[in-house]
Amino acid sequence: MDYTVIIGLEVHVQLQTRTKLFCGCSTRFNPDHPNTQTCPVCLGLPGALPVLNREAFHLGMKTGLAINCEIPSFTKWDRKQYYYPDLPKAYQISQYDLPMSQNGWLEIEIDPETRETKKVGIIRAHLEEDAGKNSHDESGRGHDSKVDLNRCGTPLVEIVSEPDLRSAQEARKYLEELKLLLTYIDVSDCNMQEGSLRCDANVNLHIHQENGETIPTPIVEIKNLNSFRGVEQAIEFEVKRQWEAWQETKLSLHDVPKETRGWDADRGITLEQRGKEEAADYRYFPDPDLAPVTVTDAEREKVSSELCERPALRRNRLESEYELSAYDAAVIIDQGLAFADYFEQVAKGCQNGKQAANWVTQDVLRELKEKGLEISSFTIKPEILAALLEKVERSEITTKSARTVFQELINSEESELNAASVQSIIEDKGLAMVSDTGALEAAVQAVVAKNEKAVADFQSGKQAAVGALIGQVMREVKGADPKVVRELLIEKMS
Amino acid sequence: MSNTSATASELLAKMNSGEVSSEEITAACLEEIARRDNSINAFLSLQAETALETAREVDRKRKAGEPLGKLAGIPVALKDNICAKGATTTCASKMLEAFTPPYDAHIVEQLRAADAVLIGKTNLDEFAMGSSTENSAFKTTANPWNTKCAAGGSSGGSAAAVAAGFAPLSLGSDTGGSIRQPASFCGVVGLKPTYGRVSRYGLVAFASSLDQIGPFARDVTDAALLLETIAGKDQRDTTSLDADVPSYTKNLEQPLENLKVGYIEHLHAEGLHEDVKAATQQALEVYKSLGAELIPVELPHAKYCVATYYIIAPSEASSNLARYDGVHYGYRAKQFDNMIDMYAASRGEAFGDEVKRRIMLGTYALSSGYYDAYYLKALKVRRLIRNDFEQAFQKVDIIASPVTPTPAFEIGELVDDPLAMYLADIFTTSANLSGIPGVSVPAGMSQNKLPIGLQLLAPPLEEERLLRAARMFERETDWHRQRPE
Numbered sequence: 001m002d003y004t005v006i007i008g009l010e011v012h013v014q015l016q017t018r019t020k021l022f023c024g025c026s027t028r029f030n031p032d033h034p035n036t037q038t039c040p041v042c043l044g045l046p047g048a049l050p051v052l053n054r055e056a057f058h059l060g061m062k063t064g065l066a067i068n069c070e071i072p073s074f075t076k077w078d079r080k081q082y083y084y085p086d087l088p089k090a091y092q093i094s095q096y097d098l099p100m101s102q103n104g105w106l107e108i109e110i111d112p113e114t115r116e117t118k119k120v121g122i123i124r125a126h127l128e129e130d131a132g133k134n135s136h137d138e139s140g141r142g143h144d145s146k147v148d149l150n151r152c153g154t155p156l157v158e159i160v161s162e163p164d165l166r167s168a169q170e171a172r173k174y175l176e177e178l179k180l181l182l183t184y185i186d187v188s189d190c191n192m193q194e195g196s197l198r199c200d201a202n203v204n205l206h207i208h209q210e211n212g213e214t215i216p217t218p219i220v221e222i223k224n225l226n227s228f229r230g231v232e233q234a235i236e237f238e239v240k241r242q243w244e245a246w247q248e249t250k251l252s253l254h255d256v257p258k259e260t261r262g263w264d265a266d267r268g269i270t271l272e273q274r275g276k277e278e279a280a281d282y283r284y285f286p287d288p289d290l291a292p293v294t295v296t297d298a299e300r301e302k303v304s305s306e307l308c309e310r311p312a313l314r315r316n317r318l319e320s321e322y323e324l325s326a327y328d329a330a331v332i333i334d335q336g337l338a339f340a341d342y343f344e345q346v347a348k349g350c351q352n353g354k355q356a357a358n359w360v361t362q363d364v365l366r367e368l369k370e371k372g373l374e375i376s377s378f379t380i381k382p383e384i385l386a387a388l389l390e391k392v393e394r395s396e397i398t399t400k401s402a403r404t405v406f407q408e409l410i411n412s413e414e415s416e417l418n419a420a421s422v423q424s425i426i427e428d429k430g431l432a433m434v435s436d437t438g439a440l441e442a443a444v445q446a447v448v449a450k451n452e453k454a455v456a457d458f459q460s461g462k463q464a465a466v467g468a469l470i471g472q473v474m475r476e477v478k479g480a481d482p483k484v485v486r487e488l489l490i491e492k493m494s
Numbered sequence: 495m496s497n498t499s500a501t502a503s504e505l506l507a508k509m510n511s512g513e514v515s516s517e518e519i520t521a522a523c524l525e526e527i528a529r530r531d532n533s534i535n536a537f538l539s540l541q542a543e544t545a546l547e548t549a550r551e552v553d554r555k556r557k558a559g560e561p562l563g564k565l566a567g568i569p570v571a572l573k574d575n576i577c578a579k580g581a582t583t584t585c586a587s588k589m590l591e592a593f594t595p596p597y598d599a600h601i602v603e604q605l606r607a608a609d610a611v612l613i614g615k616t617n618l619d620e621f622a623m624g625s626s627t628e629n630s631a632f633k634t635t636a637n638p639w640n641t642k643c644a645a646g647g648s649s650g651g652s653a654a655a656v657a658a659g660f661a662p663l664s665l666g667s668d669t670g671g672s673i674r675q676p677a678s679f680c681g682v683v684g685l686k687p688t689y690g691r692v693s694r695y696g697l698v699a700f701a702s703s704l705d706q707i708g709p710f711a712r713d714v715t716d717a718a719l720l721l722e723t724i725a726g727k728d729q730r731d732t733t734s735l736d737a738d739v740p741s742y743t744k745n746l747e748q749p750l751e752n753l754k755v756g757y758i759e760h761l762h763a764e765g766l767h768e769d770v771k772a773a774t775q776q777a778l779e780v781y782k783s784l785g786a787e788l789i790p791v792e793l794p795h796a797k798y799c800v801a802t803y804y805i806i807a808p809s810e811a812s813s814n815l816a817r818y819d820g821v822h823y824g825y826r827a828k829q830f831d832n833m834i835d836m837y838a839a840s841r842g843e844a845f846g847d848e849v850k851r852r853i854m855l856g857t858y859a860l861s862s863g864y865y866d867a868y869y870l871k872a873l874k875v876r877r878l879i880r881n882d883f884e885q886a887f888q889k890v891d892i893i894a895s896p897v898t899p900t901p902a903f904e905i906g907e908l909v910d911d912p913l914a915m916y917l918a919d920i921f922t923t924s925a926n927l928s929g930i931p932g933v934s935v936p937a938g939m940s941q942n943k944l945p946i947g948l949q950l951l952a953p954p955l956e957e958e959r960l961l962r963a964a965r966m967f968e969r970e971t972d973w974h975r976q977r978p979e
């Protein structure tokens with residue numbers, strides 16, 4: 001007897017609008033100054049009315065189109081009603097039966113070895129307003145709980161996947177790919193620490209009986225997943241727990257209502273939450289304060305045309321266009337849109353994709369990590385790096401010299417850097433590859449004459465002896481091509 | 495006419511000629527309130543000091559020849575469900591007894607810009623739910639014509655204030671007749687505009703798809719003047735209509751040519767009071783004498799109006815009033831065990847019976863399993879009612895009918911019979927359900943010396959037609975000049 005894991009994810013993504021979904025308040029993350037980014041509308045004061053933020057709708061459409069959804073020509077707003085202190089109107093403006101986008105998919109790679117991919121279905125993606133944040137007294141002294149409504153009314157898009165995911169790793173992969181996509185199309189920063197990407201997972205097992213029957217176990221919704229690792233660990237835990245529960249109780253999905261459990265990251269377990277789900281009747285109804293939204297073909301096309309190349313396609317293109325390994329292409333894409341742009345500018349400028357990939361994934365990336373920088377604030381602009389690599393490509397300097405130049409560039413003031421910087425550093429340091437064979441041959445001659453023992457060693461078969469001599473020649477003639485030096489030395493000694 | 499019984503237009507003329515100042519008018523209104531509001535109970539709060547300050551400032555501007563707004567120096571009363579900075583907005587509920595909004599409603603901004611003098615906040619049925627102000631948590635407004643009788647509701651305080659000489663103009667809100675019915679009971683003009691004609695921003699919501707703010711006045715001209723001051727698109731209310739606001743006063747005196755007046759032959763004929771029936775009949779005769787054509791119209795779904803209304807309005811109310819939970823503002827119970835208990839105790843203690851009744855009706859109608867049978871069906875019937883009017887207005891320009899089946903009833907007479915109270919909304923709810931404008935104009939007196947109103951309805955955004963038709967009638971009659979003793 002075995003089982004299949006069935007997972008569907010509900011992801012809430014905060015859209016990066018300047019203002020909230022239905023009022024003009026700032027959406028800035030500002031937990032240190034609670035309730036300063038509020039107004040009568042998002043405070044839910046009597047008599048205040050919501051007004052749709054068109055930019056949020058626009059970003060919602062972009063999101064929907066990027067995950068291959070249909071954007072219906074008519075969509076409306078509904079009130080989801082429940083009582084909670086972080087929800088001042090006692091209803092959340094959301095979308096119920098006519099979401100703004102539906103029936104899409106997102107492709108993920110499920111096996112890095114075979115490069116096998118899978119299309120994960122997306123049921124819907126709709127817009128809604130976020131709630132505020134409660135903070136409770138944890139001292140146990142029974143002080144009042146507090147509510148911060150700065151976040152209240154921030155635009156969210158909720159993306160609901162089909163239960164197409166079959167393992168915790170697939171779930172993580174889906175989330176990672178989704179995050180990458182949404183940051184590429186610039187709709188969200190997807191910052192999980194600040195809560196701009198939050199995930200709930202619906203998990204159950206399909207138990208395969210020996211008689212060929214399949215029995216679904218009760219569905220559990222895991223809440224409070226705020227890291228990729230958390231999603232993976234929580235699902236793994238839940239799969240194990242459900243398998244054990246099944247063996248013990250034999251309860252199926254039809255015997256028990258959907259259960260909500262919270263992920264306790266510190267203890268690494270899921271815990272039962274109060275059975276809110278079974279009692280909840282949100283009494284959805286169309287919000288009479290907001291007119292439905294209509295979307296024309298022209299608007300859909302306009303938003304579609306604004307979408308950049310999606311990361312999955314770009315990853316494939318980098319592999320074929322620049323002959324990169326799958327690994328390098330993935331590393332570059334995973335760093336985000338600006339980094340991928342940087343790479344392509346360098347690659348185009350120096351005419352060697354592989355070389356550009358080596359440099360940006362190693363030297364540039366190391367530098368960024370050490371200094372905690374984003375590529376956008378990296379002082380060596382792509383045209384400068386391209387100019388440097390072009391010198392290597394044209395054998396005007398050695399790779400080793402290029403690293404020296406690179407260090408020089410990093411140590412320079414950004415304002416001093418320009419296209420000519422590379423050349424002037426090469427000249428200052430005398431790193432230009434020496435093509436004057438006369439000077440080189442003279443140096444080789446001198447070194448061979450000075451090192452009788454090494455020559456004898458070489459002649460008796462010790463190839464390693466050449467190495468020491470190469471160094472000596474290079475010291476004499478800066479910028480000499482070590483390959484050429486080696487050839488000349490061997491010629492002379494043989 | 496004295497300063498407390500004159501119309502706003504008359505007072506504006508007197509102020510412009512220097513005969514009287516705004517300060518004098520405002521003071522006269524405040525004196526009248528001090529003298530008689532203890533028996534009428536029209537006001538929940540007065541802003542006497544700021545009113546006099548504003549009046550003096552307007553007087554100064556007028557003297558200095560500075561530009562003045564349309565209502566410069568005219569005292570205006572506001573129903574206490576309209577937010578105005580610095581004044582409590584209680585909705586006549588214990589729940590909001592101490593609530594002072596930090597912002598002005600759109601129409602309050604308009605009134606301030608028009609240099610009106612905001613004099614006080616008037617009584618209403620709690621959260622505008624009722625037809626008599628008996629559901630106010632604080633007081634019951636008496637009818638200035640007979641203090642044993644109800645002023646009507648829910649905007650009873652605003653209607654009574656204008657009738658009693660406390661303010662020449664006031665504002666109310668109309669969700670199912672809450673302006674037209676008290677106007678009829680108190681013998682003043684009351685107009686419910688087209689849904690969306692006036693911004694709802696700052697009107698505490700009862701039923702969002704039905705609520706409209708509208709004017710009370712002593713004659714049609716004043717109603718036109720006040721409407722043109724407050725009407726128009728407001729970016730903060732997406733349901734407000736983006737249509738030009740004509741000057742309603744400009745062509746008011748021009749009678750409508752070839753006017754076709756529709757009337758309803760077979761509606762609620764049994765329950766209709768003889769005096770109301772007679773007044774309506776006489777009003778139709780007046781139109782006939784002015785050369786109008788009287789044409790019977792069919793509104794086949796009108797009989798479902800009250801039922802439809804009492805599903806849609808409570809459903810929306812149950813949602814709109816959910817925010818009063820004792821967490822962020824408003825009343826909070828002193829004793830509770832936990833959060834859920836705090837919600838229940840706060841709401842249980844601070845809401846009155848009628849509000850609770852409607853919250854329960856609405857919560858039920860929106861519950862899963864009942865939504866389709868009640869709310870969704872009501873929305874469908876609403877569409878049919880709207881279609882009825884569209885069809886009727888193909889044939890006629892306006893529709894005339896009674897406002898209420900009876901003149902003002904006695905205070906206490908219907909409190910134990912909510913259903914009878916609901917059924918009296920038979921003539922008024924259709925205008926809210928179909929979004930069309932309607933007006934009540936004084937059109938008679940019952941044998942017991944109580945005013946009777948005539949309701950006129952027009953197609954959406956045809957307020958100009960509605961007011962001109964009302965003015966045609968008013969010119970031929972004397973009812974609007976009568977004042978209670």
Ligand SMILES: [Zn+2]
Pocket residue numbers: 020023024025037038039040041042043153
């Ligand atoms: Zn706000």
